[in-house]
Amino acid sequence: xxxxxxxxxxxxxxxxxxxxxxxxxxxxxxxxxxxxxxxxxxxxxxxxxxxxxxxxxxxxxxxxxxxxxxxxxxxxxxxxxxxxxxxxxxxxxxxxxxxxxxxxxxxxxxxxxxxxxxxxxxxxxxxxxxxxxxxxxxxxxxxxxxxxxxxxxxxxxxxxxxxxxxxxxxxxxxxxxxxx
Numbered sequence: 118x119x120x121x122x123x124x125x126x127x128x129x130x131x132x133x134x135x136x137x138x139x140x141x142x143x144x145x146x147x148x149x150x151x152x153x154x155x156x157x158x159x160x161x162x163x164x165x166x167x168x169x170x171x172x173x174x175x176x177x178x179x180x181x182x183x184x185x186x187x188x189x190x191x192x193x194x195x196x197x198x199x200x201x202x203x204x205x206x207x208x209x210x211x212x213x214x215x216x217x218x219x220x221x222x223x224x225x226x227x228x229x230x231x232x233x234x235x236x237x238x239x240x241x242x243x244x245x246x247x248x249x250x251x252x253x254x255x256x257x258x259x260x261x262x263x264x265x266x267x268x269x270x271x272x273x274x275x276x277x278x279x280x281x282x283x284x285x286x287x288x289x290x291x292x293x294x295x296x297x
Contacts, residue, residue, distance in 0.1 A: 133191075135184055136195075139192060142235075143228075147231075153228065156199075158211070161191060167183050167296075185239060186294075190294060192235055196233035196236065197233075259290045262287040
């Protein structure tokens with residue numbers, strides 16, 4: 118997809134639609150009275166990267182494959198935010214009440230787990246075992262960084278290099294997965 122066929126907004130809309138369908142499915146299966154779809158989205162920086170790489174001819178994937186990979190990454194990112202808000206006791210996410218304030222901390226963690234499993238399911242059902250391994254590896258990297266921050270570094274004075282390394286490994290793996 119390029120500017121002639123709809124541009125970045127059309128691409129992001131397709132990714133959002135795919136994510137929304139999956140999140141609606143989860144909400145329906147669990148009979149949730151919570152709008153988890155509105156808690157996803159944000160700037161969609163990872164998907165914007167894929168669009169730009171596609172524009173530059175660097176993707177090597179079909180439009181549908183790009184949308185599918187982006188949907189999985191956006192869902193994994195959303196799951197991490199559900200967890201992160203509980204860990205940080207953050208009451209707001211994107212100017213809305215954080216999920217845990219509505220569903221409780223345990224509910225937000227469990228929904229984050231379900232959304233992460235759905236992201237893994239997307240990749241598993243659409244791509245090769247190698248792609249699944251890459252996705253799982255990047256998710257592990259991200260989770261390890263969050264765990265390191267919470268269990269080893271919280272409340273401690275750390276140097277700038279450590280702060281930067283943790284920040285990069287919390288946000289960078291999904292970008293790296295999609296860029297590859």
